[in-house]
Amino acid sequence: MPSHALTIAGRVIRQLIRDRRTMVLIILVPLVMMGLIGASFPDESVLDYIAPAMIATLALFFSFLLTGISFLRERSQGTLERLMASPVTRLDVVVGYLFGFFLFALAQTSIIIFFTIYVLGANFMGELWQIFIFQTVIIAGAVTLGIFTSTFARNEFQMVQFIPLIITPQIFMAGILWPVEQMPEYLQWLSKIMPLTYGVEGLRDIMLAGANLLDVGFELAVLIGFTIVTSILAATVLRRGAS
Amino acid sequence: MAQEKSARPAVEVDNASFNYREIKAVDRLSLQVPRGISFGLLGPNGAGKTTLIKLLVGLLKPKSGSIRILGEATSRKTAHLIGYMPQLHSLYSELSAMQNVDFFARIYGLSDKKERGQKVEDVLRLVEMWPRRKDSVMNLSGGMRQRVSLACALVHRPPLLLLDEPTVGLDPELRVTFWDYFTRLTGEGATLIISSHTMDDAAHCDSLVFMRAGTVIAGGTPDELKQATAKPEATLEDAFLYFIHLGDKQHA
Ligand SMILES: Nc1ncnc2c1ncn2[C@@H]1O[C@H](COP(=O)(O)OP(=O)(O)OP(=O)(O)O)[C@@H](O)[C@H]1O
Ligand SMILES: [Mg+2]
Numbered sequence: 001m002p003s004h005a006l007t008i009a010g011r012v013i014r015q016l017i018r019d020r021r022t023m024v025l026i027i028l029v030p031l032v033m034m035g036l037i038g039a040s041f042p043d044e045s046v047l048d049y050i051a052p053a054m055i056a057t058l059a060l061f062f063s064f065l066l067t068g069i070s071f072l073r074e075r076s077q078g079t080l081e082r083l084m085a086s087p088v089t090r091l092d093v094v095v096g097y098l099f100g101f102f103l104f105a106l107a108q109t110s111i112i113i114f115f116t117i118y119v120l121g122a123n124f125m126g127e128l129w130q131i132f133i134f135q136t137v138i139i140a141g142a143v144t145l146g147i148f149t150s151t152f153a154r155n156e157f158q159m160v161q162f163i164p165l166i167i168t169p170q171i172f173m174a175g176i177l178w179p180v181e182q183m184p185e186y187l188q189w190l191s192k193i194m195p196l197t198y199g200v201e202g203l204r205d206i207m208l209a210g211a212n213l214l215d216v217g218f219e220l221a222v223l224i225g226f227t228i229v230t231s232i233l234a235a236t237v238l239r240r241g242a243s
Numbered sequence: 244m245a246q247e248k249s250a251r252p253a254v255e256v257d258n259a260s261f262n263y264r265e266i267k268a269v270d271r272l273s274l275q276v277p278r279g280i281s282f283g284l285l286g287p288n289g290a291g292k293t294t295l296i297k298l299l300v301g302l303l304k305p306k307s308g309s310i311r312i313l314g315e316a317t318s319r320k321t322a323h324l325i326g327y328m329p330q331l332h333s334l335y336s337e338l339s340a341m342q343n344v345d346f347f348a349r350i351y352g353l354s355d356k357k358e359r360g361q362k363v364e365d366v367l368r369l370v371e372m373w374p375r376r377k378d379s380v381m382n383l384s385g386g387m388r389q390r391v392s393l394a395c396a397l398v399h400r401p402p403l404l405l406l407d408e409p410t411v412g413l414d415p416e417l418r419v420t421f422w423d424y425f426t427r428l429t430g431e432g433a434t435l436i437i438s439s440h441t442m443d444d445a446a447h448c449d450s451l452v453f454m455r456a457g458t459v460i461a462g463g464t465p466d467e468l469k470q471a472t473a474k475p476e477a478t479l480e481d482a483f484l485y486f487i488h489l490g491d492k493q494h495a
Contacts, residue, residue, distance in 0.1 A: 007349045011342075018337045018379065078333030082395070085300045087322040108445045240320070 004088045008096025012070065013103055025103060026066075029086075030058050030112050031229045038120035048123050051116045052207040053176040056199040058112060059135055060142045061167055063105045067097060067146030068159050076155065090235040098143050105139040106132065125210035133213060134206060137223045138199040144230035145195075151237045170196035251314035253278045253403055253434035254299060260296055260457075262451070268294035271308065273458035276436060276450075278313075278402075281429050284351040285483065291457040292438035294329050296405050297476030299436065300327045316336030323351055326401040330408050330438075332392035334380045340391045341367060341376040344398050351399035366394045369424060371417065386412040393421075404435045411442055422447045428465040428467060455484050461486040 016022060037054060074080045074190060113131065115124045141144045149166060153159040173183070173191040180191050191197050202219035205211035213220060254276040261269040264453060268291045276282045284292045297303045298310055298349050301317035312321050344363050351357040367373045370390035380388055389412045396404065410418050422444075425435055429449070437444060445451055445465060452462040461482075469480040477485075 004350055007346065011338070013333055014342060015337045018339075043442070076335065078329050078331045079335055081302060081329055082327065082333045082347070083323065083350070085302055085327045086347070087319060088350055089319070094399050157435065 002092040002095050003090055003093040005095035005099060008088070008092060009099035012097060012178075016066075016100075018106060026062065026108060027111060030062070030108055031115055033058065034112055034115055034120065036120075038156075040115070044121065044123070045092070047120060048208065050126075050176070051120075052203040053174070053200045054113050055109060055116075055135070055207075056138055056172055056196060056203045057106055057174075057176060058168070060196055061163075062108060062197065063101055063139045063142035064146040064149070064167060065163065066104070066158075067101055067143045068150040068153070068162065069156060070183055071097065071147050071150040071158050072153055072156065075150070084239055088239045089239075093238060094144065094231055094235050095146060097147060098140055102136065102139060105142075106136065109135050109139075110183045124207045125214070126206040130206055130213050131203070132218065134199075134202055134220065137220060137227065138195075138203075141195050141223055141227040141230060143233050146228050147234040148237065152220075168227055169197050170194045173197065174200045175202055185206045195226045196222060224235025247278075248314035251311065252276055253313055254282075254436065255309075255311040255448055256295075256299075257309045259298060259305040259310055259412060261298055261303055261305050263484060268458050269305070270299060272458055273308075273393075274319060274452065274459060274462075276434060278434050279423055279429055279432050280449035281435040281437060281447065282338055283445050283448035284436065284454055285440070285442075285445050285451055287440070288367060288455035290454040293407055294405050295454070296327075296436070299405055318400075323399070324401055324403055325398065326396040326404045326406075327395055328396035328404075328406040328409055332388040334388060334392055334395070336381040338379050339379055340372050340383065340387075340394075343380060344394045347395040348398045351401075353399055362398055362400070366398045369397070370394045373422070386414065386417070389413060390417070400433075404433060406435065406437045408438055408440070410437075410439060410441065417441070442483075445479045453483050454485060455490065460490050 034054060037050060038047055041050065109132070117124060145166070149162050150159060151163065171204040173180070173187060173194055174189065179196070180188055183191065200218040202216040205216050244385070249262050254274065256272055256274040258271050258273050259269060260267065260271050272295065279442060285294065286292055286314045290316055294303065298305055299317070301321065310317055313324055315321050335346070339345070341363060344367060345359065348359045351361060364373065367376050370393055372390050372394065375383065375387065375419065380391060383391065393406070393409055396406065410421060416458065425447070429435060439449065441447065448465065450462070450464055451468070452459045454460065461471070465469070465479055469479060470478045472485040474481065
């Protein structure tokens with residue numbers, strides 16, 4: 001464990017908690033979204049099918065955006081420069097952010113899951129702890145992708161532009177709304193290189209078919225591989241603009 | 244001949260250059276700063292003061308030439324020896340003044356809770372921010388942020404302090420307090436390198452250099468620099484202008 005990672009994680013958490021409005025939005029927004037989705041699909045089986053995909057997507061979306069913007073601000077307010085001048089390593093920073101955002105993303109995930117089960121009345125199989133572990137891997141990839149992407153944005157406006165570029169195509173091509181097999185072949189290929197595809201696939205297997213983590217081992221491996229690659233990329237470009 | 248590390252100067256810059264594309268921010272600059280003094284970097288906007296400080300911190304690597312800090316080449320190993328205060332107060336705006344200082348105290352290895360608590364309190368009292376310690380940085384005035392930023396650089400009591408315009412935005416009374424404290428630090432053996440535009444700061448330094456266009460145009464104690472103008476009434480401001488014009492004549 002990099003020695004300063006926990007210190008950085010603690011700071012990330014404190015920062016978010018002190019920003020009350022963001023805290024409220026983190027909890028409220030996914031509930032509103034799930035509520036709307038639940039209300040617009042009167043047929044329960046459709047909700048059952050859509051819900052796992054939404055859980056994976058919201059985790060990707062929020063973790064990516066929150067990390068990206070936090071990191072962007074670390075850069076623009078000059079604290080990253082201070083960190084880079086200190087004994088902290090780049091790995092400390094990446095791992096610190098990972099731990100810091102896990103807490104929020106997992107809290108959000110639990111809220112969404114309990115809301116869909118108990119309020120919207122979706123039917124789920126699969127064990128809760130396995131859902132959480134799988135979800136953790138999706139979040140890890142989203143956090144490191146967020147750090148990496150934020151190096152290419154100079155301000156919040158630019159960071160938000162990365163959503164239609166990086167997140168939206170994944171939503172359309174991950175088989176959330178219609179099966180991947182019904183898409184043109186070249187889009188199917190594109191969908192195969194998108195991490196969300198594996199997140200949705202794996203979470204559906206667990207939640208709809210009661211699969212365990214071993215059954216979704218392939219999806220899990222792809223997501224872990226994605227996280228490792230983006231962590232390395234994030235650590236490599238971390239210093240950009242720090243001096 | 245290998246000198247003892249502890250006997251080497253605090254800072255040794257040997258013919259160092261750094262450029263941002265075609266802009267030569269630091270141009271074949273050489274400098275030696277002995278230990279235990281306050282050393283001023285004076286110069287107009289764009290003279291290369293910030294760039295030089297970033298080279299000393301290790302944030303930038305010289306394109307040529309070499310830099311040593313307390314007898315060692317700058318690296319991650321020398322990072323804990325340095326207290327760095329960037330030109331822009333780089334703080335976490337949602338966090339309180341105290342949380343900011345505490346964070347940097349941890350990062351610089353003050354892991355013992357009691358010891359850290361005491362040092363954080365000491366430094367916040369020093370910059371007279373103890374009564375406002377719980378306020379978010381975003382609710383502080385510019386000068387207060389400057390003070391918190393200085394506290395973050397001082398909290399681990401490093402032997403070498405690199406402060407980029409630390410007195411900007413401070414009221415006159417606090418300036419005096421700061422300089423009293425800087426003098427106490429050098430008395431305890433620390434070395435301070437301070438960039439500034441004001442001749443008031445310059446007069447407080449034990450030694451200083453005038454910089455322009457990435458090079459040192461003159462150096463010495465405040466008195467030596469004033470005497471070089473050969474006018475008995477000369478101020479440091481006069482001395483600075485004198486050396487700039489001298490440089491212009493030699494270029495012409
Ligand atoms: N990130 C950067 N990219 C490009 N050029 C830069 C960058 N930072 C500084 N420069 C250039 O390098 C030169 C020296 O700048 P530097 O910031 O070191 O000056 P300074 O003496 O600190 O000035 P000031 O008193 O205004 O703080 C300037 O010409 C500046 O435009
Ligand atoms: Mg400067």
